[in-house]
Amino acid sequence: MMSKQAACSIFLLVLLITHRSFAQEQSYNHVKVDSLSAAQTRATLNQIPTENFQKRTYKQQEQALPYRLLLPKNYDKTQKYPLIITFHNSARIGNDNEKQLEPLARIWLRDEIYNNYPCFVVAPHFNERSSNYSENKAGFLESKPTEQVNLVLGLLRQLEQEFPEIDKDRIYLVGYSMGASTAQNLLSLAPKKFAAMVSIAAVPDFSNLKAMKRKNILLIHGQKDDENPYRGSAELFSKLKGNPKATFITFTELDHNTINMPLLLTDQLPRWLFNQRR
DSSP, X not given: XXXXXXXXHHHHHHHHHHOOXXXXXXXXXXXXXXXXXXXXXXXXXXXXXXXXXXXXXXXXXXXXXXXXXXXXXXXOTTSOEEEEEEEOOGGGOSSSSSTTOOHHHHGGGSHHHHHHSOOEEEEEOOSSOSEEEEEOTTSOEEXXXXXXXXXXXXXXXXXXXXXXXXXXXXXXXXXXXXXXXXXXXXXXXXXXXXXXXXXXXXXXXXXXXXXXXXXXXXXXXXXXXXXXXXXXXXXXXXXXXXXXXXXXXXXXXXXXXXXXXGGTTSSHHHHXXXXXOO
């Protein structure tokens, strides 16, 4: 279970990611998560019914992209709402339009979030990897988008036409693992479309650093991650030097499988996102 010290650390994390600064922010969080606590957190989210996420499919020529769509609570067509695009990890690859609703997607269904952070949420489901990794000349793993990622841009255009209530100044990218890499890929491909990105345990994309230096970015990584190495996020943050809107949070005691745990049962991520505008 998380100790009082861990709870205090999470509280400090909340203060950090809601605080706006004129310089890059970097912090180290020492919270620990045991296996029982992690299992309980996942169980809490997995028990939330998902029927409010509509099942849909976007089609572009011969290609199709299944996705789920969550409308804002008490949806009012006279109001403007943010749009969250949340990307799944590689373990969720498939075509059933179910499996992509991993914990990071399900947080938007929690009563605390659903009631207090009204927004559109889109969860695409990829039937193959959305981001591939290779080692660059400097020895860092680097991510590159696959063809399916371009479908997300087409889907976004379609949703903007269908729902004029989408606030184009508040379109956000969120992802974990492969999904975080995909979020970085999209931000690099179309930086003008997105207001902010939350990237958790990604393999970085260094292809458009000039654009990323002007974006609201929250990087989160576990220092004990040996699957998507922590050093990649550290290198990306270093290359974003000069971006006062970039924040990097290191969880010193967490690995690839536990990095999400402190973030799932609080409103930390929605609170940070809703403070960002294009």
